[in-house]
Amino acid sequence: MRPAQRSHHETLALRQQLIGSSCKLFFSHDPVKIVKAKGQYMYDENGRQYLDCINNVAHVGHCHPDVVKAAHEQNQLLNTNSRYLHDNLVDYAKRLSETLPEKLCTFYFLNSGSEANDLALRMARQYTKHEDVIVLDHAYHGHLTSLIDISPYKFQNLEGQKEWVHVAPVPDTYRGLYREDHEDSVTAYANEVENIIEQAHKKGRKIAAFFAESLPSVGGQIIPPAGYFQKVAEHVRKAGGVFIADEIQVGFGRVGKHFWAFQLQGEDFIPDIVTMGKPIGNGHPLACVATTKQIAEAFAATGVEYFNTFGGNPVSCAIGLAVLDVIEKEHLQAHATEVGNFLMKLFKELKTKHLIIGDVRGSGLFIGVDLIKDQAERTPATAEAEYLITRLKEEYILLSTDGPGRNVLKFKPPMCFNMEDAKLVVDTIDRLLTGTTDQKTVESDTGSLRCISFCTTGVMQSP
Amino acid sequence: MRPAQRSHHETLALRQQLIGSSCKLFFSHDPVKIVKAKGQYMYDENGRQYLDCINNVAHVGHCHPDVVKAAHEQNQLLNTNSRYLHDNLVDYAKRLSETLPEKLCTFYFLNSGSEANDLALRMARQYTKHEDVIVLDHAYHGHLTSLIDISPYKFQNLEGQKEWVHVAPVPDTYRGLYREDHEDSVTAYANEVENIIEQAHKKGRKIAAFFAESLPSVGGQIIPPAGYFQKVAEHVRKAGGVFIADEIQVGFGRVGKHFWAFQLQGEDFIPDIVTMGKPIGNGHPLACVATTKQIAEAFAATGVEYFNTFGGNPVSCAIGLAVLDVIEKEHLQAHATEVGNFLMKLFKELKTKHLIIGDVRGSGLFIGVDLIKDQAERTPATAEAEYLITRLKEEYILLSTDGPGRNVLKFKPPMCFNMEDAKLVVDTIDRLLTGTTDQKTVESDTGSLRCISFCTTGVMQSP
Numbered sequence: 001m002r003p004a005q006r007s008h009h010e011t012l013a014l015r016q017q018l019i020g021s022s023c024k025l026f027f028s029h030d031p032v033k034i035v036k037a038k039g040q041y042m043y044d045e046n047g048r049q050y051l052d053c054i055n056n057v058a059h060v061g062h063c064h065p066d067v068v069k070a071a072h073e074q075n076q077l078l079n080t081n082s083r084y085l086h087d088n089l090v091d092y093a094k095r096l097s098e099t100l101p102e103k104l105c106t107f108y109f110l111n112s113g114s115e116a117n118d119l120a121l122r123m124a125r126q127y128t129k130h131e132d133v134i135v136l137d138h139a140y141h142g143h144l145t146s147l148i149d150i151s152p153y154k155f156q157n158l159e160g161q162k163e164w165v166h167v168a169p170v171p172d173t174y175r176g177l178y179r180e181d182h183e184d185s186v187t188a189y190a191n192e193v194e195n196i197i198e199q200a201h202k203k204g205r206k207i208a209a210f211f212a213e214s215l216p217s218v219g220g221q222i223i224p225p226a227g228y229f230q231k232v233a234e235h236v237r238k239a240g241g242v243f244i245a246d247e248i249q250v251g252f253g254r255v256g257k258h259f260w261a262f263q264l265q266g267e268d269f270i271p272d273i274v275t276m277g278k279p280i281g282n283g284h285p286l287a288c289v290a291t292t293k294q295i296a297e298a299f300a301a302t303g304v305e306y307f308n309t310f311g312g313n314p315v316s317c318a319i320g321l322a323v324l325d326v327i328e329k330e331h332l333q334a335h336a337t338e339v340g341n342f343l344m345k346l347f348k349e350l351k352t353k354h355l356i357i358g359d360v361r362g363s364g365l366f367i368g369v370d371l372i373k374d375q376a377e378r379t380p381a382t383a384e385a386e387y388l389i390t391r392l393k394e395e396y397i398l399l400s401t402d403g404p405g406r407n408v409l410k411f412k413p414p415m416c417f418n419m420e421d422a423k424l425v426v427d428t429i430d431r432l433l434t435g436t437t438d439q440k441t442v443e444s445d446t447g448s449l450r451c452i453s454f455c456t457t458g459v460m461q462s463p
Numbered sequence: 464m465r466p467a468q469r470s471h472h473e474t475l476a477l478r479q480q481l482i483g484s485s486c487k488l489f490f491s492h493d494p495v496k497i498v499k500a501k502g503q504y505m506y507d508e509n510g511r512q513y514l515d516c517i518n519n520v521a522h523v524g525h526c527h528p529d530v531v532k533a534a535h536e537q538n539q540l541l542n543t544n545s546r547y548l549h550d551n552l553v554d555y556a557k558r559l560s561e562t563l564p565e566k567l568c569t570f571y572f573l574n575s576g577s578e579a580n581d582l583a584l585r586m587a588r589q590y591t592k593h594e595d596v597i598v599l600d601h602a603y604h605g606h607l608t609s610l611i612d613i614s615p616y617k618f619q620n621l622e623g624q625k626e627w628v629h630v631a632p633v634p635d636t637y638r639g640l641y642r643e644d645h646e647d648s649v650t651a652y653a654n655e656v657e658n659i660i661e662q663a664h665k666k667g668r669k670i671a672a673f674f675a676e677s678l679p680s681v682g683g684q685i686i687p688p689a690g691y692f693q694k695v696a697e698h699v700r701k702a703g704g705v706f707i708a709d710e711i712q713v714g715f716g717r718v719g720k721h722f723w724a725f726q727l728q729g730e731d732f733i734p735d736i737v738t739m740g741k742p743i744g745n746g747h748p749l750a751c752v753a754t755t756k757q758i759a760e761a762f763a764a765t766g767v768e769y770f771n772t773f774g775g776n777p778v779s780c781a782i783g784l785a786v787l788d789v790i791e792k793e794h795l796q797a798h799a800t801e802v803g804n805f806l807m808k809l810f811k812e813l814k815t816k817h818l819i820i821g822d823v824r825g826s827g828l829f830i831g832v833d834l835i836k837d838q839a840e841r842t843p844a845t846a847e848a849e850y851l852i853t854r855l856k857e858e859y860i861l862l863s864t865d866g867p868g869r870n871v872l873k874f875k876p877p878m879c880f881n882m883e884d885a886k887l888v889v890d891t892i893d894r895l896l897t898g899t900t901d902q903k904t905v906e907s908d909t910g911s912l913r914c915i916s917f918c919t920t921g922v923m924q925s926p
Contacts, residue, residue, distance in 0.1 A: 006550050014553035018560060019545075020571045020759045022769035026546040033548035037541045055543060057772060063539055072535045076526055078500045079746035080518060082482075083489040085496035087469050090477035097481060108483045111574040111748040112773060118607050143771055144581050146608040154767060278772055283542035285574040285748035285773040296483045304617060306485035308606055309520060309741055310575060310748040 008033050008045060026400075027393055037062030040414045040421060042398065051421055053399045056412035059252055059279030060326040067282045070322035071315060079315045082109070083307075088317035095324050096288065099259045101270045106296035108289040109312030113248035113277025114142030116287040119306070120273045121146055121209070123291060124242045127298040130206035132164045134196055134236070136171075138404045140218040141211065141246060150211055153218050164205065166196045170216055171224040174359045174370060175378055189224075190231030197239045207241035209273075214261035217249045220403025221368025221410050223361050229265040242295065245271035248287070249366075252279045253327050254415065256337030256364025264363060284319045285310070332415040336364035342419055343367060343411065346426040354433045356381055367411040368402070380405025391432050397425055471496050471508060489863075490856055500525030503877045503884060505861070514884055516862045519875035522715055522742030523789040530745045533785035534778060542778045545572070546770075551780035558787050559751065562722045564733045569759035571752040572775030576711035576740025577605030579750040582769070583736045584609055584672070586754060587705045590761040593669035595627045597659055597699070599634075601867045603681040604674065604709055613674055616681050616867075627668065629659045633679055634687040637822045637833060638841055652687075653694030660702045670704035672736075677724035680712045683866025684831025684873050686824050692728040705758065708734035711750070712829075715742045716790050717878065719800030719827025727826060747782045748773070795878040799827035805882055806830055806874065809889040817896045819844055830874040831865070843868025854895050860888055 006014070011033060015025075025031040032050070036043040039061040042050045052058070060067065074088070082089055093107040110116050125131060133150050135141070140153040148154045149162050161167070169177045171189040178185040197207055210232055216222040233243040250261035251274075258264060262271055272295060277287040299306070310316065327333065344360050347369050351357040358372035371381035371388075385407045392399050402410040413421070469477070474496055478488075488494040495513070499506040502524040505513045515521070523530065537551070545552055556570040573579050588594060596613050598604070603616040611617045612625050624630070632640045634652040641648040660670055673695055679685040696706040713724035714737075721727060725734055735758060740750040762769070773779065790796065807823050810832050814820040821835035834844035834851075848870045855862050865873040872892075876884070
């Protein structure tokens with residue numbers, strides 16, 4: 001019934017004709033057509049192999065055979081809603097519970113991180129009977145109406161900030177309000193939240209939740225200083241609010257040392273609600289909210305049913321279980337630590353050579369390389385980052401940028417990304433920064449090599 | 464890694480321990496454990512076969528081999544986001560566009576009907592620059608924060624009606640404000656909407672959208688009189704608003720005569736936005752919004768990207784295409800007309816025998832059987848309906864109720880539901896209504912047989 005494979009030109013033309021133009025393409029001036037993928041590699045219609053440094057959804061590797069097999073076996077047997085008893089649902093909840101602090105023992109399954117964050121918001125409000133939400137600046141929590149409201153990254157371009165939303169500074173010790181030279185950035189950043197709460201209270205407003213990614217991603221691949229969440233949680237809970245950790249981009253072992261990124265803050269920190277998405281199903285639409293008995297009970301006390309048509313169906317749960325199995329079986333957490341450390345080491349070495357590299361930060365395979373125009377002001381090297389990304393694509397390496405300055409190279413590859421891949425990327429970036437024949441370079445005031453001739457193809461941020 | 468199949472008791476215990484109690488089970492006092500399904504049949508852990516009269520998600524039949532095959536083939540090849548060009552995305556949009564009026568030519572793919580309705584709402588507001596929404600009473604449009612606000616079925620039990628929401632009476636000519644004896648129920652119901660708009664304007668409010676299921680389902684399996692949508696659309700568009708047809712439960716040929724339920728209103732009616740979900744992927748989390756170029760362009764004009772991580776991935780689109788193929792190949796639309804007409808004919812015959820049957824209405828395999836206590840008042844026979852559903856389950860027939868009175872037996876089976884299935888259900892209901900040894904019956908004032916002894920197990924409405 002379907003036509004044979006369309007030409008690149010034809011696919012693009014049909015896309016422009018039929019798909020809403022709000023849905024953007026990577027490299028919109030010269031988009032890539034991908035027809036196949038395996039592990040950390042993607043292949044275009046001409047069989048060219050691309051190294052994928054950015055797809056954190058294909059968590060255990062594109063088209064992992066164990067995940068594909070689990071989906072197929074369950075698809076042949078049963079795929080129905082969660083109003084019937086099924087082992088996959090409870091087995092999956094049980095397995096997830098084993099990765100979390102004991103307190104987070106009640107689960108809800110959904111189809112996307114956005115659905116999870118929306119539910120978390122509803123729960124926080126139901127439990128606290130408060131309305132207001134504190135978020136971090138530049139945060140992105142999803143595409144739904146309720147989430148655009150709590151996403152400064154989005155609402156700043158739309159109708160603006162709602163009266164029930166409060167924006168706290170990102171605990172970014174490199175480019176933020178309090179930096180690495182501050183004597184106690186943890187307390188200073190947490191005090192900002194305390195101050196927001198006080199101001200809100202003065203206006204008669206009440207805090208339902210502090211809502212943050214455990215590691216702010218769109219915000220610029222930020223690693224909040226350890227202890228920050230504990231102090232924030234103290235302030236927020238004192239105000240009757242809850243702490244929601246958005247693990248949609250950063251959970252499932254990506255940070256290496258821990259299974260969940262919030263655990264980087266220390267063992268004494270436990271969020272009240274955790275949301276999961278993206279990598280959870282290796283591409284299958286799946287998401288989860290985990291919370292405490294108390295919050296779950298308050299949510300149920302309204303008597304209103306929560307029904308999610310596809311959420312928690314046997315196929316989704318089989319896939320979720322298979323992803324957990326692969327992470328364990330292939331020791332992907334340890335692998336992320338090893339490869340991530342190696343990649344950061346290489347970039348830190350490169351930093352001594354190219355002053356455009358201002359900061360290298362990360363944990364496991366969640367890494368940001370912050371490009372700057374000058375050492376003093378740390379001005380984001382936006383155009384240079386864009387140029388680099390575009391040139392890398394020509395070298396068949398898919399990388400992207402993040403941060404309000406769009407100057408942070410973000411690494412969040414499939415977890416099977418290996419040492420050779422790391423070396424290839426860093427070597428290529430070294431070569432591109434060193435200057436090749438097709439770019440003019442100038443000696444900047446601080447001595448760093450900067451690209452002043454760059455393409456302006458539409459590279460965009462991607463959560 | 465996983466335990467062997469758990470006992471019914473163990474699965475239930477783990478579910479109660481791990482899954483939020485807001486997520487309800489069918490027949491919660493004696494839930495069914497389903498381990499397998501095929502076509503219109505489901506099987507429990509003891510191999511008992513149930514006839515499924517309610518799962519409108521397993522649209523072309525549970526575990527349809529063509530759909531399973533399409534998923535598996537694509538899962539092995541590639542599953543990534545829609546920021547790369549891919550044929551499945553454009554092929555699928557093209558195929559869907561062929562089922563719709565030409566004007567509805569721009570597509571967005573998502574993971575759930577709720578996501579689709581939320582996007583439709585955002586678009587309507589962006590396009591009209593208005594805020595308010597008119598919905599039908601008892602409507603249910605999804606589980607998200609923004610959708611509970613426009614779902615009287617839900618918000619009546621929660622914090623109540625927002626100032627930007629207006630509730631119009633359901634165009635129900637059997638139990639509604641204007642009935643079959645009204646000389647012009649179409650105009651009368653549409654005038655109610657006109658009146659709401661006038662009242663809103665007096666308060667300085669502006670209408671963004673009229674948002675309705677093409678056939679109100681949770682509202683009680685209602686068939687709005689033909690011509691109603693045209694008149695409503697006229698009023699709403701005059702006020703600068705748009706018409707959103709929610710086809711999540713009722714689209715994809717279910718109504719038999721047409722592919723979309725809004726087409727029952729007549730060829731001269733075209734919504735501005737159509738939302739699709741549930742049956743679209745035969746259980747796979749998939750949804751779609753179709754709209755006009757104008758609305759899509761207004762939505763894009765904000766410059767804010769719309770990115771849905773899983774939406775429109777090659778696997779989801781392959782599955783969506785396979786579902787369309789099966790509907791066509793197996794002539795399921797014609798089949799729905801034939802079997803649906805037969806089922807309604809049988810129920811209409813039964814109506815002459817059992818006065819508890821007040822109304823039989825429907826189109827294709829979307830059918831409601833309205834049970835009443837008395838002919839004069841048409842009082843909903845809520846308890847009787849619940850009893851019937853519970854007894855049917857004991858006869859291995861899965862049926863459910865809908866409507867504010869929970870008295871409407873709703874048929875929305877997989878589209879392969881056949882004549883024998885129809886006969887079996889009606890014969891069984893006949894037998895149960897006629898009275899068996901395990902129920903006491905009384906002659907009601909209007910002569911109908913009513914069950915006065917019934918179980919009170921938790922049967923619930925399900926959208």
